[in-house]
Amino acid sequence: xxxxxxxxxxxxxxxxxxxxxxxxxxxxxxxxxxxxxxxxxxxxxxxxxxxxxxxxxxxxxxxxxxxxxxxxxxxxxxxxxxxxxxxxxxxxxxxxxxxxxxxxxxxxxxx
Amino acid sequence: xxxxxxxxxxxxxxxxxxxxxxxxxxxxxxxxxxxxxxxxxxxxxxxxxxxxxxxxxxxxxxxxxxxxxxxxxxxxxxxxxxxxxxxxxxxxxxxxxxxxxxxxxxxxxxxxxx
Numbered sequence: 107x108x109x110x111x112x113x114x115x116x117x118x119x120x121x122x123x124x125x126x127x128x129x130x131x132x133x134x135x136x137x138x139x140x141x142x143x144x145x146x147x148x149x150x151x152x153x154x155x156x157x158x159x160x161x162x163x164x165x166x167x168x169x170x171x172x173x174x175x176x177x178x179x180x181x182x183x184x185x186x187x188x189x190x191x192x193x194x195x196x197x198x199x200x201x202x203x204x205x206x207x208x209x210x211x212x213x214x215x216x217x
Numbered sequence: 218x219x220x221x222x223x224x225x226x227x228x229x230x231x232x233x234x235x236x237x238x239x240x241x242x243x244x245x246x247x248x249x250x251x252x253x254x255x256x257x258x259x260x261x262x263x264x265x266x267x268x269x270x271x272x273x274x275x276x277x278x279x280x281x282x283x284x285x286x287x288x289x290x291x292x293x294x295x296x297x298x299x300x301x302x303x304x305x306x307x308x309x310x311x312x313x314x315x316x317x318x319x320x321x322x323x324x325x326x327x328x329x330x331x
Contacts, residue, residue: 140319149309149322150260152218193259203316204250207260 110194115212118188124181126211128194131175137198139170140205141179143190150193150207153179184215219244219312221323229329230300237296238326240310245290248313250320251283255306263308266293300330 111129118124130139140155154161154168156177161168167180181188193210197203220243230236240249249266264272264285272285287293297304309325 138317142319147324149221149311149324152319152321155319191259198316203248203313203320204262204265205311205320206262207252209259 110196110208112192112194112208112211114209115214117214117216118181118184120186120215120217121183124184124188124213124215126179126181126192126194126213127176128178129176130194130196133174133196134198137196139168139174139177140195140197141166141168142193142195142207143188144193144210145187145190153192184213186215186217189213189215218321219246219314221310221312221321223310223323223326225326226324227327227329229331232301232330234300235296235298236300236328237294238308238310238328240293240295240323242291242312246312246314247290248320249287249293250311250313251285251293251295252309252311252322253306254309254325260309263295266295297328300328302330304328305330 138155138157141153142150144150154166156168170177191210191212193207222241224239251263252260253263254260262275263278264274266272266285266287268287282298284296307325307327310323311320313320
């Protein structure tokens with residue numbers, strides 16, 4: 107699976123959009139981009155995933171560049187409860203589809 | 218998504234002892250995984266629990282230390298053997314159904330070794 111690079115930490119003001127970047131320059135054509143988050147004392151929570159098209163759900167939007175070498179997770183109106191570690195993961199969608207975690211980005215949402 | 222229950226949710230154990238952690242899912246799943254999260258760190262995959270056969274371990278993890286069972290499609294156990302303080306971590310169970318869909322995680326077992 108391709109390696110991802112994320113900033114170690116970011117701040118965001120409550121009510122503003124949080125834009126979390128991820129670099130995955132070695133991604134292969136059959137690899138999906140997944141985003142999870144982990145709030146303190148809980149297991150990782152799935153947020154969104156995509157292959158090459160932009161995706162949106164009730165939690166967030168995922169923007170993947172045309173060359174697929176990077177992506178951005180957008181939380182449109184961050185709240186204090188969005189303070190968490192966010193993980194960007196690239197994973198092949200076939201065979202033994204285990205998920206390997208990197209260090210992630212620690213997002214602090216401030217009032 | 219599947220509901221994942223882990224038991225116990227937390228425990229404090231003496232060094233040299235062993236503890237078995239249970240993972241129960243409310244529906245049949247194809248894949249089950251066990252992860253470790255050391256204090257302040259990200260998650261590390263220990264092994265893939267294979268139904269009816271031996272688990273597949275990642276580099277750095279061995280069956281003698283972390284024996285795993287998976288008797289059916291909804292249940293798995295992870296044993297942490299001969300524990301030392303370095304084994305103090307959160308141990309998480311995760312499940313997956315089809316390859317292009319996300320894995321889901323339980324809330325983990327917090328283990329402290331004295």
